[in-house]
Amino acid sequence: MKLFHYLSIIVFMVGVLLTSCVGNVPQKRIVTVTVLPQKYFAEKIAGDKFEINCVVPNGSNPEAYDPSPSHLVYVGKSEAYFKIGHIGFEVAWLDKLLNNNPDMKLYDTSVGVKLLSGTHGHDDPEHVHSETFDPHIWSSPKQARIIARNMYNAFVELDPDNRKYYKKNYDLLLLEINRVDSVLTKKLEKxxxxxxxxxxxxxxxxxxxxxxxxxxxxxxxxxxxxxxxxxxxxxxxxxxxxxxxxxxxxxxxxxxxxxxxxxxxxxxxxxxxxxxxxxxxxxxxxxxxx
Structure with a gap:
């Protein structure tokens, strides 16, 4: 019985120690983005300094997506939100998300992009046309450069002590974007x-x-x-x-x-x-x- 008692005490103390250690592990700061291409750019720049949460999962339509409770929890823990610009999800939800987390900073990654409108091809008299900006700015490397620059500036503002770290990662991302631009320029010329x-x-x-x-x-x-x-x-x-x-x-x-x-x-x-x-x-x- 005494042996069992001592073993029980040891197991309890180890459990307390492990719990204490886990509780002291620093949690990464969280930034939330809307769509996965944004997450790609953000993770390239942020490296291991931030956790990047993406609201709209793969296979979902960002024009009409309703966020899951788990995504809303992460948004609530985020210190910043990087919006893509004018996509349906942001139009419907962003004000609510900001109201629920008033301390969360908002950055518009489309700033500086010459936005396109009227991209649907034809006028249709059976529909009433409303002028809206096209939000799919990540589909061109030439605009992706602007998204990346906006993200870099945002990370530096959020964490100025690691400016050099973000600059190195940003420069590597620009090399990749420029490479894709070159590939597309050569291929699509045909x-x-x-x-x-x-x-x-x-x-x-x-x-x-x-x-x-x-x-x-x-x-x-x-x-x-x-x-x-x-x-x-x-x-x-x-x-x-x-x-x-x-x-x-x-x-x-x-x-x-x-x-x-x-x-x-x-x-x-x-x-x-x-x-x-x-x-x-x-x-x-x-x-x-x-």
């Missing part, structure tokens, strides 16, 4: 002036910056009318469209049906992919594939 179709217009900045034309199946955030679809088909035939991009978080059936009618290739892409560099190079390959 198809400059050509038109591609996509269900949701998430490649507007890529098309604008590399001399392509994006034709969207979705109109103004809604399923297209019969009138609009006729315009898409006519324009596609006039411009000899060769590829239709589909995204898993949006309706793919309509795009696949359209591809059959136009006899063109279908390529599945994920513009919200965390692996930003890899995804843009895959998109460029799909655009130039014979």
């Amino acid at each position: 198809v400059k002036g050509e038109t591609f179709i996509i269900y949701h217009p998430s490649l507007s900045y890529l098309a604008h910056d590399y001399g392509l034309r994006q034709l969207s199946v979705e109109y103004n955030g809604k399923a297209p009318s019969a009138y609009y679809m006729k315009q898409v088909v006519d324009t596609a035939r006039e411009n000899d469209v060769k590829v239709i991009f589909i995204q898993k978080e949006f309706d793919v059936k309509q795009a696949e049906t359209l591809a059959e009618e136009l006899q063109c290739r279908v390529a599945q892409i994920n513009p919200l992919n965390y692996n930003w560099s890899e995804e843009l190079e895959n998109i460029a390959y799909a655009l130039t594939q014979e």
